Amino acid sequence: MKHFFCLVTALTMLVGAVNAQLSEGTKVGVATGKGLNTDRSGVFWSSPTESSNVVGDFYIDSLWQEGSVKLNAPVTQFGGLESDSLAGITIRYNVLNDELEVLAKKNDIRVIKASYLKSFETRNNGNPQRFASIKSLIPNTELKGICEVLSSGKLTLIKHYKPKITKPNYNPSFGTGQKNTIMRQDSDYYVITNGKSEKINASKKGVLAVMGDKGKEVEAYLKEQKVALKSDLDLKGVFDFYNKN
Missing domain, CATH: 1.10.8 (Helicase, Ruva Protein; domain 3)
Structure with a gap:
């Protein structure tokens, strides 16, 4: 229940209404995975994307961390109010599916799809970490997914995370090889300056x-x-x- 109330608290932080309370309709929507009331606002879903027959290291950090989220644009909630931010929620990022998972309560996971996500922050053992949609930093890039912003300034250093896939190579005649698709995390460093990026x-x-x-x-x-x-x-x-x- 702790994580559920953290999520409800986060959703109350609406623009210009810090002390506003959620309506009963919003609370029901959050509890059922339909916390945003129109298709265009479909940020939260009842469950993450299934990755059948895929094994490996899906997460930047498999442990749940308390964090905050910034969306690309404000989204309408029950009651007609809008917000582009969520805070005090428990999250982790799935590199394979390009989804930010949100722990609403025990065994109840929602996701924020990458198309809605601008950035998010976590605290790992008290150390703040900032992540951003790579397209929000480099609009014209062909890269996809999330990057960690390691340093900002004249030279902004980012670490771009990406999945590395190994297809099944099982040989039924000899009973050898791997039946599952294997996913491993890979990453590259880029420097951004004057709106342009360079791999280093x-x-x-x-x-x-x-x-x-x-x-x-x-x-x-x-x-x-x-x-x-x-x-x-x-x-x-x-x-x-x-x-x-």
Whole structure:
């Protein structure tokens, strides 16, 4: 019930009406997976997309995290009021299906389809993480799905998540191989500047290639901090340093 009331609370945070209460109709709609009252507002659904015969690592983080969501546009709820934000909800992102799953209450999962999703934030062990629809950051890109915004500024660093699919290779004659489709997570780093994106290697050479105007300062930072650029935290640190100097 805790997660259900968190979701109800989030939906009350409507534009210009922070203290407004949900109507009984809205509460019933949320409880039945029909929390938004028209087809055009079909954000919440009764269950996630089924992925039969697919096994693997679907989630950026398989653990549920408390977070907040920003939608592409305000959506109408029961009562006629609109909001483009949800807060205090429990979420996780499915890379394969490109859906943000919302835990309404125990064993009751809804999803926000990617077409409605602009961005969302979570707190992982107290550390804030910001994710965004990649098309909201790079409108003309052919990339799909969600990216994590590691650093923002003159050079915005993002980590783009994507599924890597291995098809079944089962051989019934010999009884060998895999019957299921295997999904593994893959990711690439991109730098966004002046509305354009560039894929980079997570290495000293790759980083310095996009930071040429502050090359000496960045090299000194890497040496002094003994940064190995082996993790997202290392990359975030050097890009934060560049963007603040």
